[in-house]
Amino acid sequence: MRRIAFITESSARPDEAMPAHKFFQGTQSRWVNSVIKYMEIRDFPHEDIFFLSHYEQRVIGYKELVEPYPKQKYHPRKNEAIELAHKVMNLILRMESLPFVEIHAGRTFSDPLKQLLDEHNVSYRIYGSGIPLGSKPNYYGDLIEEELNKRKLKEIQREKWQITSMIRxxxxxxxxxxxxxxxxxxxxxxxxxxxxxxxxxxxxxxxxxxxxxxxxxxxxxxxxxxxxxxxxxxxxxxxxxxxxxxxxxxxxxxxxxxxxxxxxxxxxxxxxxxxxxxxxxxxxxxxxxxxxxxx
The missing domain is CATH 1.10.1420 (MutS, DNA mismatch repair protein; Chain A, domain 3)
Structure with a gap:
């Protein structure tokens, strides 16, 4: 099954235009940095990763060029989060087949999207749910280590097959x-x-x-x-x-x-x-x- 991922925007952003995956990284964006690293370590297809911005309720492609935009002074309102959730849901429903959805965002966005995903019987996982903001980088660090261990085990298994294939x-x-x-x-x-x-x-x-x-x-x-x-x-x-x-x-x-x-x-x-x-x-x-x- 195809997997797609939605990642929250970061509040600390550069003052120049950059591709989204670089625009939302920074020394003060440890959570988003760790999410992006987790995506990359899994070789997650870039075309299936999207960033979410509450500014004008935008869904932004992984490599899409992002111009600097104003930083919000206040927490997004509920109606704004719902509007963004509907945009995401419309994107999902336009896909040829329903994907598995990864949500790497806080409850402000994940709660309304979760409700819509349930209504349309779309499978999903909310990463880091219930984890305090300051602990999320450590949470993703554990996921990254787990993924590296899986990859190492797969590499070892391939090497074992290589040995058996040599013995003819x-x-x-x-x-x-x-x-x-x-x-x-x-x-x-x-x-x-x-x-x-x-x-x-x-x-x-x-x-x-x-x-x-x-x-x-x-x-x-x-x-x-x-x-x-x-x-x-x-x-x-x-x-x-x-x-x-x-x-x-x-x-x-x-x-x-x-x-x-x-x-x-x-x-x-x-x-x-x-x-x-x-x-x-x-x-x-x-x-x-x-x-x-x-x-």
Whole structure:
């Protein structure tokens, strides 16, 4: 539902023409200043914010240019407030659909407008009702803090979704990226333990990969010494697991010829299996991290 807001004018005004939202701000207009800040912090559409002036009963747009006008010596009369309320009501009724109305003004204006809004079944909220004038800036200060907290929570939620969207294949590379980009704010996302677990698992994974690389290096040196004909190299070409190695009918004869080198290759396969196990653990840990992020 569209929301529109009506803000009271301020009595302390400049002596030069300015856009309304600047014209009604000033060091002595703490209440109006805080209302405007509350509007801005919520990204309230400027075209839906209006200021109310009892001088000639005017409804003024947020960015409308306002010329200096006389300061009233006396409190607005009841009939003047009613006339202004009717102008506001006419503005509301001309809208395509009835909006939700925010009233940031004192009772002189809010009481007659409230009566008209009730008559036309228009939803509304009177901000700061019953709050003394001197306490209204503090009241709006609390609203602003609440809004900032909401915004912070929304930003954190978006960042949590960003993390879950990065984890697509649950790979060590994704784990490394998550740790690098989000460790500093892990406490905000509730995944401190998850990232600590990932760091440990990733460290073990990288060490196991180094072990495989070193074992392969030793095996290749031995292969170069023992396999002068290339027979063993051809045999090992498509062997990626112990199962594939042992199922081959030529395994026993090859083992008898190149026992030492084949033992090194078997060690490489075992170490590679450890790498795969480590990858699976990381995958499981990443899934737990995703679940923690959506709780």
């Amino acid at each position: 294949l649950q790979t060590p590379q994704e784990a490394s990226e998550v740790i690098t980009n989000f460790s500093n704010n892990a406490h905000l996302y509730g995944i401190e333990r998850n990232l600590e677990e990932l760091k440990e698992l990733l460290g073990n994974y990288n060490q196991k990969r180094k072990d495989v690389k070193n074992a392969l290096g030793e095996m290749e040196l031995l292969l170069h010494e023992e396999d002068q004909t290339g027979e063993l190299e051809a045999f090992l070409q498509d062997k990626g697991s112990l199962a594939e190695l042992h199922v081959d009918s030529e395994f026993e004869s090859i083992k008898n010829k190149y026992g030492k080198c084949l033992a090194k290759f078997t060690l490489c396969l075992i170490k590679q299996s450890y790498v795969l196990q480590s990858e699976n653990k990381i995958s499981e840990a990443l899934l737990r991290t995703q679940i923690a992020l959506i709780k």
